Amino acid sequence: xxxxxxxxxxxxxxxxxxxxxxxxxxxxxxxxxxxxxxxxxxxxxxxxxxxxxxxxxxxxxxxxxxxxxxxxxxxxxxxxxxxxxxxxxxxxxxxxxxxxxxxxxxxxxxxxxxxxxxxxxxxxxxxxxxxxxxxxxxxxxxxxxxxxxxxxxxxxxxxxxxxxxxxxxxxxxxxxxxxxxxxxxxxxxxxxxxxxxxxxxxxxxxxxxxxxxxxxxxxxxxxxxxxxxxxxxxxxxxxxxxxxxxxxxxxxxxxxxxxxxxxxxxxxxxxxxxxxxxxxxxxxxxxxxxxxxxxxxxxxxxxxxxxxxxxxxxxxxxxxxxxxxxxxxxxxxxxxxxxxxxxxxxxxxxxxxxxxxxxxxxxxxxxxxxxxxxxxxxxxxxxxxxxxxxxxxxxxxxxxxxxxxxxxxxxxxxxxxxxxxxxxxxxxxxxxxxxxxxxxxxxxxxxxxxxxxxxxxxxxxxxxxxxxxxxxxxxxxxxxxxxxxxxxxxxxxxxxxxxxxxxxxxxxxxxxxxxxxxxxxxxxxxxxxxxxxxxxxxxxxxxxxxxxxxxxxxxxxxxxxxxxxxxxxxxxxxxxxxxxxxxxxxxxxxxxxxxxxxxxxxxxxxxxxxxxxxxxxxxxxxxxxxxxxxxxxxxxxxxxxxxxxxxx
Numbered sequence: 001x002x003x004x005x006x007x008x009x010x011x012x013x014x015x016x017x018x019x020x021x022x023x024x025x026x027x028x029x030x031x032x033x034x035x036x037x038x039x040x041x042x043x044x045x046x047x048x049x050x051x052x053x054x055x056x057x058x059x060x061x062x063x064x065x066x067x068x069x070x071x072x073x074x075x076x077x078x079x080x081x082x083x084x085x086x087x088x089x090x091x092x093x094x095x096x097x098x099x100x101x102x103x104x105x106x107x108x109x110x111x112x113x114x115x116x117x118x119x120x121x122x123x124x125x126x127x128x129x130x131x132x133x134x135x136x137x138x139x140x141x142x143x144x145x146x147x148x149x150x151x152x153x154x155x156x157x158x159x160x161x162x163x164x165x166x167x168x169x170x171x172x173x174x175x176x177x178x179x180x181x182x183x184x185x186x187x188x189x190x191x192x193x194x195x196x197x198x199x200x201x202x203x204x205x206x207x208x209x210x211x212x213x214x215x216x217x218x219x220x221x222x223x224x225x226x227x228x229x230x231x232x233x234x235x236x237x238x239x240x241x242x243x244x245x246x247x248x249x250x251x252x253x254x255x256x257x258x259x260x261x262x263x264x265x266x267x268x269x270x271x272x273x274x275x276x277x278x279x280x281x282x283x284x285x286x287x288x289x290x291x292x293x294x295x296x297x298x299x300x301x302x303x304x305x306x307x308x309x310x311x312x313x314x315x316x317x318x319x320x321x322x323x324x325x326x327x328x329x330x331x332x333x334x335x336x337x338x339x340x341x342x343x344x345x346x347x348x349x350x351x352x353x354x355x356x357x358x359x360x361x362x363x364x365x366x367x368x369x370x371x372x373x374x375x376x377x378x379x380x381x382x383x384x385x386x387x388x389x390x391x392x393x394x395x396x397x398x399x400x401x402x403x404x405x406x407x408x409x410x411x412x413x414x415x416x417x418x419x420x421x422x423x424x425x426x427x428x429x430x431x432x433x434x435x436x437x438x439x440x441x442x443x444x445x446x447x448x449x450x451x452x453x454x455x456x457x458x459x460x461x462x463x464x465x466x467x468x469x470x471x472x473x474x475x476x477x478x479x480x481x482x483x484x485x486x487x488x489x490x491x492x493x494x495x496x497x498x499x500x501x502x503x504x505x506x507x508x509x510x511x512x513x514x515x516x517x518x519x520x521x522x523x524x525x526x527x528x529x530x531x532x533x534x535x536x537x538x539x540x541x542x543x544x545x546x547x548x549x550x551x552x553x554x555x556x557x558x559x560x561x562x563x564x565x566x567x568x569x570x571x572x573x574x575x576x577x578x579x580x581x582x583x584x585x586x587x588x589x590x591x592x593x594x595x596x597x598x599x600x601x602x603x604x605x606x607x608x609x610x611x612x613x614x615x616x617x618x619x620x621x622x623x624x625x626x627x628x629x630x631x632x633x634x635x636x637x638x639x640x641x642x643x644x645x646x647x648x
Contacts, residue, residue: 004432005402006411013430017295024057036428036440037510044446044468051081051288051444051471058291058325061095062087062284063257076496077487079469081260082284088255089264089283090160093324094121100303101329104352105150107197108335108344115150120157121253127158129248134221136188138163138256141218141266143187145178145209147171147196148312148334151225151241153321155191160264160283163256167266170313171196171203172607175211177629181268184278185478186218191241193225194232199336202228209235260284261475267315267418270606270630277489278478281318281421285471289422290322292443298356298385298412299429300326307331308358308387309345314608315418316358316389328355342367346374346405353382360390360609361397361413362546365539368400375405385410385427390609392514392532395436396540413438415502415514419490422472424464424500425512437511445470449506452528454494457506461530463518464504465497473498503530520613522551524558527591531613534562534592537584543570544580548603549594550617552646561620561646562594563639565603572599598645602636616640 013019022039025031029049033039043050048068055065066084073079096102096117103115115123136142142159146152146168156166167185169178171193182190192209195202213219213235222238264283268276294300306328310316323330331352337345337359349357367374374380383406388397393413401411412427415438424447428440441447446468448456477486493499503518515521515530522529531549538547546565551558564580566572577597584592604612607630615625619640628634 002435004434005398006408006433008410008430008432016299016429017301018297018299018428018430021053021057021296025053028056029053036431040441040443043443047444047468047470054288054292054444055082058288058295060087060287060291061092074469076469076498077473077483077491079473081469081471083260085260085284086257087260087284087287088161088163088257089287090124090157091255091257092287093157093322094124094253095325096327097121102324103150103153103330103332104305105332105334106348106352107333108200108339110197110335113150120150120154123154123245124157124161125251125253126245126248127154128161128253129251130244131158131162131164131189133247134189136162136164138258139263140164140189141185141187142166142189143182143185143191144168144312145171145173145182145190145192145205145212146225146312147193147227148310148317148332149193149225149227150332151191151193152312153330153332155223156321161253161255163258163262165263165266165280167268168312168317169268170311170607171205171208172198172311172632173313174629175208175215177627178208178212179215180627180629181276181278182212182216184275185266187216188218189221189223190216190219191223191225192235193227195228197228197335199339204228206233206235258283263475265318265421266478267318267421269418270608270610270612275627276630277485279419280475280478281472282475285473286318286421287322287325289420289470289472290319291325293319293423293426294323294326294328296443297423297426297428297440298387299410300328300356302327304328304355305331305353305382306356307333307349307352307354309333309337309360309363310358311607315421316608318421320358337363338366342370342372343374343377346372346378346380349380349383350378355382356385356387357383358387358389361388361393362391362609364388364393364397364401368397368404369542369545373404380406383409385412385429387412387414387427389414389416391611392516392536393436394532394536394539396536398433398435415512417500419474419500420470420472424466425514432509434507434509434511437507437509437513439511441506441510441512447512449504450494459505459508461503461505461515461528463493464500464502464512464514465494466500467497503528517613520550520617522549522558522560524551524560524591529560529592533588534560534584534594537587537592538562538564538580541580541583543567543576546603546611548611548613548616550613550620552596552617552620554595559595560592561596561598563598563600563603563616565600572597596645598643600636600639602633602639604634604636605632606630607632620646
């Protein structure tokens with residue numbers, strides 16, 4: 001086997017926060033760990049000591065902390081973390097008050113705005129005072145139907161400073177999709193934008209805002225953010241954002257310190273197989289987990305320029321904005337990542353001197369297929385790390401990053417989800433990058449892979465699980481008083497063990513490979529096949545832009561059906577089918593070869609860009625899709641229905 005694609009230099013290892021943490025542990029706690037594997041073992045064997053150390057090393061602002069684990073804790077679900085601690089999430093993100101940039105915002109090629117730390121604090125203080133004046137209290141819900149704007153960040157921080165619970169969705173959702181989400185949590189205040197820009201086009205939101213407000217009786221105040229129009233038409237009873245700020249022009253910033261598990265966010269499952277689950281995340285667990293992931297796994301530093309391409313309806317927005325707690329400058333980008341061309345985000349990284357660049361695996365694959373070669377047209381010398389998530393990053397994409405983006409960066413494929421608002425597997429800035437592998441399991445996360453009999457295995461594919469508690473486990477689901485739905489979602493399959501729903505493998509390098517969602521695993525003839533294994537091969541074929549594979553129930557078994565979206569003006573011919581099948585057979589196995597390969601003009605995605613295999617599987621089998629409004633392009637489902645080729 002060839003060696004790693006990248007090794008950190010001795011200088012990088014010496015400068016890394018992770019190295020500083022290991023030295024701090026030895027000096028302050030008497031814990032000697034020679035390398036990452038030793039540190040990982042200690043972190044899962046001594047979770048109370050590890051998470052207390054993260055609190056102290058990252059200088060969490062709060063009262064306490066006291067012991068990390070309550071007496072008698074250690075079971076899942078039910079563990080109580082930091083029972084004596086009290087903190088405020090916003091206070092930890094707003095510890096600076098100087099005139100350096102805290103936020104840089106760009107909308108495609110239309111506008112650029114900068115907020116300093118003092119600007120940000122001042123706006124948060126004024127908006128929090130307005131919320132208090134409207135009677136908003138700890139535990140109330142505040143919702144945002146907003147693009148990825150500075151105002152979105154300000155509204156979240158103002159809510160969190162009071163102890164209110166923030167929940168957001170992006171403005172490309174239809175009214176029904178928003179009502180399916182916000183209707184469950186009954187927000188008292190709604191922040192909404194007049195519209196948004198995407199791919200150079202303007203999309204108006206005002207009619208949807210009015211429809212949402214008419215069907216959300218809990219909403220007492222509407223705050224409209226003028227984004228695409230300086231003076232948008234008024235929604236009945238709404239205040240403009242600046243008018244809300246002007247209600248308290250001289251307000252002081254006040255932070256309510258609350259228990260560690262006090263609710264901070266409500267996030268939503270994709271909702272493609274039923275009504276979205278309302279997942280409640282606590283302030284302390286979110287903060288501590290993100291500090292660990294940013295400082296230790298991403299090597300985020302003071303004044304770094306931190307970018308992740310995301311909407312505020314995806315958990316990566318929540319993950320990104322926590323970068324303020326590490327005193328990094330946030331780079332917020334709104335609009336299409338491909339406008340006016342596939343180099344747009346790399347020009348942004350060049351201009352803003354981005355240190356940590358985050359995107360999706362699909363975007364990296366799209367850049368490679370577009371012919372764009374970023375390092376030839378942009379100065380990316382400021383980059384230290386490139387992060388990828390959303391779906392497994394193909395080994396060929398690892399090659400592309402080092403060949404055409406940057407030869408000397410830590411390429412961190414990361415994997416976790418909305419369910420934990422964080423990661424189970426992610427980067428290790430002092431370790432090597434192996435082709436096609438996530439570098440490491442997260443510190444303090446006792447991640448294992450179970451075989452079909454529920455036994456832990458290595459270098460075999462199986463179900464990704466977490467066998468010990470962790471602080472960013474959800475507080476629970478909204479409106480689930482006895483916790484029954486929460487337990488059924490994660491603990492029904494293996495009692496006392498978190499089942500995450502990924503089909504995965506722990507490698508010989510102690511890295512992780514994700515093969516797709518376990519509920520989408522193909523099972524022809526009883527052989528379990530991860531969908532990512534097929535995508536990896538198919539999408540290396542130049543004519544194929546994207547693909548989706550399902551298992552079709554057929555003849556008492558399951559047969560593999562592959563759908564492909566091809567480049568414009570290319571038809572799926574028998575020779576092309578044969579070439580696709582041959583590549584899969586030679587590079588995966590004969591078992592992976594689809595029984596049917598069909599062309600479609602589009603493939604349905606969630607609004608965070610994930611393909612929806614289960615929804616397509618339901619359509620093919622004539623079953624209803626529970627929540628089409630959760631999809632960015634629900635009309636694409638029609639291309640999979642009633643296909644005569646699947647009737648024989």
